[in-house]
Amino acid sequence: MRTVTSFVQPSVANPARRRWARLLLAAGLASSLGVASAADWPARPVKIVVPFAAGGTTDLIARLIATPMSQELGQPVVVENRPGVGGLLGADAVAKAAPDGYTVLMANISYPLAALVAQGAKRLNFDPLADLRSVSVVANVPLVITSTPSVPARNLKEFAELLKKNPSTHYAYGSTGPGSYIHVFGVWFQEQTGASMTHVPFKGAAPLKGEMLAGRIQMGGDQLSSSLSDIRAGSLTALAVTSPQRSPALPDTPTASELGFTGIDTEGWNGLLAPAQTPDAVVARIGAAVAKAVQQPAIRQRLAELGAEASGSSPEQMSALLKGQFAQFGPMVSRLQLE
DSSP states (O other): OOOOOOSOOSOOSOHHHHHHHHHHHHHHHHHHHHHHHGGGOOSSOEEEEESSOTTSHHHHHHHHHHHHHHHHHTSOEEEEEOOOGGGHHHHHHHHTSOSSSSEEEEEETHHHHHHHHHHHTTOOOSOTTTSEEEEEEEEEOOEEEEEOTTSOOSSHHHHHHHHHHOTTSOOEEEESSTTSHHHHHHHHHHHHHOOOOEEEEOSSHHHHHHHHHTTSOSEEEEEGGGTHHHHHHTSSEEEEEOSSSOOTTSTTSOBTTTTTOOSOOOOOEEEEEEETTOOHHHHHHHHHHHHHHHHSHHHHHHHHHTTOEEOOOOHHHHHHHHHHHHHHHHHHHHHHTOO
């Protein structure tokens, strides 16, 4: 597994110079590629960077679409895991990759949150909206808050009451990294309830779930796909989903808003981002390959089994989603002073 040595630092030297250098490189690549030769793209394998450990929802969805995308593009589509810092290590690598369409990022709802947290702490040396461009939302996936069966609470409201009644009991909640949705949710939840929990970050949903199943972490959560089978088996308890509506995959699990926890509800998603100056024609080819992949009945069925809904959106739709979530969570992240 390759590692990005640094993307966060106390100060960022000459950011304008680095941005100008990237623009010059992009201009040269775009000029050499051109719209006419874009029809010949790709001429070599395309890499999807998953910024989390293998086994989580984002990884599962990336691998699910890789094969049909390969068939459509006529070149292998490979998945590479680069976990760390709530997904920002992988995002940083893609933002700084050559804007030629051969390296893209499979991001999720944690991307805007982790970026906002890092920006607030002045530890981010790329612009999360300007240095990556939207390609397509691949699937919409609800987020679910879970607990271990040993916790005597059936939903998030009961969990909050349990914490208040037992302030001396130590509870830990796990997340997929600093700045991830569950990290932000956990801090916000403690602010709302006055409860106290210890945050334990992991590099992905799979290692987090392993610790929960072992009983060492009492509360956690992620996109529904990574925990749905365990919820149905009774080895994890679904406390709430954070989407505006209940999930068809968990019709008996209330939304956080239904239980009185409003203001943090949002749609979960997985989607592809590319370096900012990737030519429009190449972005269009990638997006078309995604759309064709998720239209396959077998892919749609598998996504539904994972509690996800196939999308295949346009770049403009994904861009609007991202900008909306940055606007939604910016004030909250600033108020909570997350680091």
